[in-house]
Amino acid sequence: MPISTVFEGKISRMQILDESGIVDTALEPKLQTEMLDKIYRLLVLGRVWDKKSLALQRTGRIYTYPPLEGQEAISVGATLAAGMDDWLFPTYREASLVYYMRGHPSYKSNLMWMGLEDGLKLDKRIRCFPYATPIATQLPHAVGAAYALRMKGEKAATIAFCGDGGTSEGDFHDALNFAGVWNAPCVFVVSNNQWAISVPRKEQTKSETLAQKAIAYGIRGIQVDGNDVLAVYKAVKEAADDARAGKGPTLIECITYRMGPHTSADDPKKYRDSDEVERWRALDPIKRFQVYLLGKGIWNEDYEKKVLEETAAFVEKTVQQAEAFKPDPKDIFRYQYARMPKNLEEQMEECFGSK
Numbered sequence: 551m552p553i554s555t556v557f558e559g560k561i562s563r564m565q566i567l568d569e570s571g572i573v574d575t576a577l578e579p580k581l582q583t584e585m586l587d588k589i590y591r592l593l594v595l596g597r598v599w600d601k602k603s604l605a606l607q608r609t610g611r612i613y614t615y616p617p618l619e620g621q622e623a624i625s626v627g628a629t630l631a632a633g634m635d636d637w638l639f640p641t642y643r644e645a646s647l648v649y650y651m652r653g654h655p656s657y658k659s660n661l662m663w664m665g666l667e668d669g670l671k672l673d674k675r676i677r678c679f680p681y682a683t684p685i686a687t688q689l690p691h692a693v694g695a696a697y698a699l700r701m702k703g704e705k706a707a708t709i710a711f712c713g714d715g716g717t718s719e720g721d722f723h724d725a726l727n728f729a730g731v732w733n734a735p736c737v738f739v740v741s742n743n744q745w746a747i748s749v750p751r752k753e754q755t756k757s758e759t760l761a762q763k764a765i766a767y768g769i770r771g772i773q774v775d776g777n778d779v780l781a782v783y784k785a786v787k788e789a790a791d792d793a794r795a796g797k798g799p800t801l802i803e804c805i806t807y808r809m810g811p812h813t814s815a816d817d818p819k820k821y822r823d824s825d826e827v828e829r830w831r832a833l834d835p836i837k838r839f840q841v842y843l844l845g846k847g848i849w850n851e852d853y854e855k856k857v858l859e860e861t862a863a864f865v866e867k868t869v870q871q872a873e874a875f876k877p878d879p880k881d882i883f884r885y886q887y888a889r890m891p892k893n894l895e896e897q898m899e900e901c902f903g904s905k
């Protein structure tokens with residue numbers, strides 16, 4: 551018997567806006583000026599808010615922070631590509647920006663990083679799950695939610711984010727497997743930022759791409775330039791449209807780089823060289839979008855100045871609102887159980903003199 555090939559797989563890579571801002575007009579999504587302006591402002595907000603948050607942590611005004619610098623195009627592109635009926639499952643890293651884009655007041659995201667649970671009280675109408683610190687645990691949740699949406703007859707998808715490190719977790723594989731078997735309307739967006747704290751991408755897996763992991767589970771997989779907001783937008787939009795149309799899940803690997811530390815508690819100089827960081831700085835997602843907007847007649851120095859001023863004022867106001875917030879200390883008791891047991895009720899009364 552001759553040996554035959556029973557399966558062959560391949561993974562495509564999409565880039566629409568290259569490092570220097572040159573656009574592939576055949577793939578370019580046709581977005582109105584208003585939308586392009588919105589994208590730019592959100593990218594800048596992500597950057598400015600991020601820098602401010604890290605500075606606040608350094609001065610003891612928030613307690614921990616996982617910077618997003620360099621990865622803004624994924625959060626912005628994917629969130630704008632989602633429909634308002636879709637449910638989003640961000641990780642800690644993109645949570646602030648994703649929640650804000652869906653309608654969560656910005657100061658509440660600052661509250662999250664100030665350790666206040668009030669920050670994660672998400673209005674159901676914004677259709678976002680609270681982020682979870684254990685990595686990749688949101689992925690099986692997103693598949694279950696996608697399955698539930700279909701059972702309820704809702705024409706909606708779930709968009710689940712995770713990191714390159716997250717793809718080594720059992721939860722990632724459970725999620726992809728069930729998503730495939732159930733043909734769940736779920737889109738997996740992997741931010742491959744090359745590092746899982748101090749563990750480089752090459753030590754996560756021997757696979758050449760993370761996108762090809764989709765193949766083993768019988769679902770679509772694609773790799774996109776994660777510093778290209780147009781490519782992320784297009785890939786997520788098409789995948790979410792397919793999911794809602796009953797065509798099943800997609801895994802999207804977005805190639806990017808974490809420019810800053812893993813969190814405010816990390817010192818990346820201990821495990822990676824600055825040459826690598828500088829190489830990636832040249833691939834910055836905001837710079838190339840500026841060039842693109844310049845070509846469209848939207849970007850100029852006055853526009854830049856205006857966007858930066860307005861963004862800085864917005865971030866300042868966000869900080870002021872968060873710092874003026876007075877948490878209710880009774881929440882410490884209220885958050886323990888859905889229905890408070892008698893002993894806690896008594897303790898709360900003893901502490902505060904009332905329930």
Ligand SMILES: Cc1ncc(C[n+]2csc(CCOP(=O)(O)OP(=O)(O)O)c2C)c(N)n1
Nearest residue numbers: 643683684685713714715716743745746747
């Ligand atoms: C289940 C689990 N194991 C370990 C950790 C500790 N931890 C926190 S973040 C992280 C790395 C995650 O890397 P990646 O998925 O690439 O996301 P990134 O932080 O780069 O955005 C690890 C190992 C955790 N939070 N949860």
Ligand SMILES: [Mg+2]
Nearest residue numbers: 713714745746
């Ligand atoms: Mg990572």
